[in-house]
Amino acid sequence: MDSTAEDGEGTGRRLWELRRARGLKQQDLASDDVSVSYISLIESGKRTPSAAVVALLAERLGCTTSYLLTGQDAARTRELELKAAFADLSLHNGANEEALQAFSEVLASAPVLPDATVRRARLGQALALEHLGRLEAAVQAFTMLYESPECIAGSAEWSQVATALCRCHQALGDQVLSVEIGEGALRRLDQLGLEATDDHIQLGAVLVGCYRSRGDLAKARLVADRLTRIAEDHGGRAAQRESYWNAALVAQAQGQIEEALALAERARALLVEDDHVRHRALLSGVYGTLLLCSDPGDPERARQLLEESHAHLVEVGTAAEQASAESSLAMACLRLHQAAEAQQHASRALGLLRNEPCRESVEARAVLAHAQFSAGDSRRAQETLRAAVTQLRQLPPARSSAAVWRRIADIWQQYGYIAESTAAYQQALNDAGLPGVPASAGQVDVVGAFQPAAPA
Structure with missing residues (x-):
């Protein structure tokens, strides 16, 4: 016989929600004492279950x-x-795998949780997916959060999700959409007239990275300078560190290495022991790479920093971040005249990138070729560098690819391959949007991979 409950309709609704959340059908809850039709009546609010039936259903639902x-x-x-x-x-x-598992377990019980806890778990799940390199899944999760009515424009959650979406689309190579999201979010913040927070500053910092990736260094510098002023006046330690970090990368892209080193040093000074280990590793890697680029530089100190960065990124970094660390270590070894070690690092970078046609893979091949030339293996070095050229030509022309063409050209020139060097320099000009020098009628034809493409 049914007993009377205070909230019979609510009991039915919660039964339905939990059953659906567990991926169960009504027959999965049925037994000799409770029929499928009776469960259906409870869920529709037409029957109020007895205490014994409630206990049975609760046990099966966990x-x-x-x-x-x-x-x-x-x-x-x-x-x-x-x-x-x-x-x-x-x-x-x-520990991104552990985090993803735990957040997923929390979300499996979403109906029993407050909305704020559910949103926190969904955001954590999306961040874990991003850190694991599962970018398409991360974008879907972030987009659902961003478009949710509960995600209020200007809030910390909204800023964090907008930043993550901008960052993920950039990593996926969609520079147009990443900039569109970042610029739109900053415009919305300006319209709201809210006082700048650390979350807002970090959103702008990611947008700076997007501008830098697509070669728009003038905009990147303007936004970076604005963010640095805001962070110094209103931001906390993390926001200031982020603004200096991004300003350093912009200065590096503009060839202002000493300024970049000074900014990176200021960013490093703001690190504390409990900072995210991945952030600490990435910033150490940036500073180490800048030391390699400086004149005269400090390759031994750079290698120490890069080894520390790499050791942490092996545990917490993405495959692309680990590969970048390996390539930087290869360059440090080259500066220290350790060609064999350089080849090992560059080869590991290529293995991590799985031969995908991307700028990082081309850069790894270029440093591997340089190491092979340095070791006296000219034949393999030529093969490696030509493979890098073939792969680079699969990428869309951009200022970032122009820098890689320049690096390849420098390597060809250093080892006396003038025709190949000239072709690579011309391609660098083309990708930078500058007119190349036309070949003379009597010029020796170069391997097809080196034929210049149309200007970007």
Whole structure:
């Protein structure tokens, strides 16, 4: 016989929500004592189950009878919130697989949780996906959060999600969409007239990176300078570090290495022990790479920093970040006249990138070829450098690719391959949007991979 409950309709709704969240069908809950049709009547609010039936259904759903009857389960909610806190800590420490698993377990029990905890878990899940390099899945998760009515423009959550979307689209190579999202979000903040926060500054910092990636260094410098002023006046330690870091990368792209080193040093000075280990590793890598580019430079110190960065990125970095660290270590070894070690690092970088046609893969091939030339293996070096050229021509012309063409040209020239060097320099001009020098009628034809493309 049915008993009377305070919230019979609510019990049915919670039963339906939990069953769907667990991926169960009504027949999965049915038994000799409870038929499928009876479960359907409970879910529709037409029957109020007895205490015995509620206990049976709660056991099969993995919840308490208290939750089914009242919607309240303080013990379970506390347990899940502790799991979400553990997931946050795992994410901070770079244990991305653990974080993803824990956030997924929390979300499996979303119906019993407050909305704020659910949104926190969804954001953490999306960040874990991003850090694991599962960018398409991360973009889907971030987009759902960004378009949710609960994500209020100008809030910390909104700024963080907009920043992540901008960052993911940049990593996927969609510079147009990444800039569109970043610029739109900053315009919205300006319209709201809100005081700048660390989250807003970090959004602008990612936009600076997008401008830099597409070669728009003038805009990148303008926004970077603005962010630095705002961060110094209103930002916290993390925001100031982020602004100096990005300003350093812009200065590096403009060839202003000493300024870049000074900015990177200021960013490093703002690191503390409990900072995200991945951020610490990446910033050490940036500073080490800048030391390699400076004149006269400090290749030994640079290698130490790059080795520290690489050791952490092996644990918490993406494959692309690990590959970049390996390529930088290869360059440091070259500066120290350690050609064999340089080849090992460059080869590992290529293995991490799985031979994908991307700028990082081309750069790894270029440094590998340089190391092979340095070791006296001219034949293999030529093959490697020509493979880099073939791969580079598969990428769309851009100022960033022009820099790689320049590096390839320098290597050809250093080892006496003048025709190949001239072709690569001309391609660098083309990709930078400058007219190349036309070949004379009597010029020796170069391998097809070196034929100049149309200007960008």
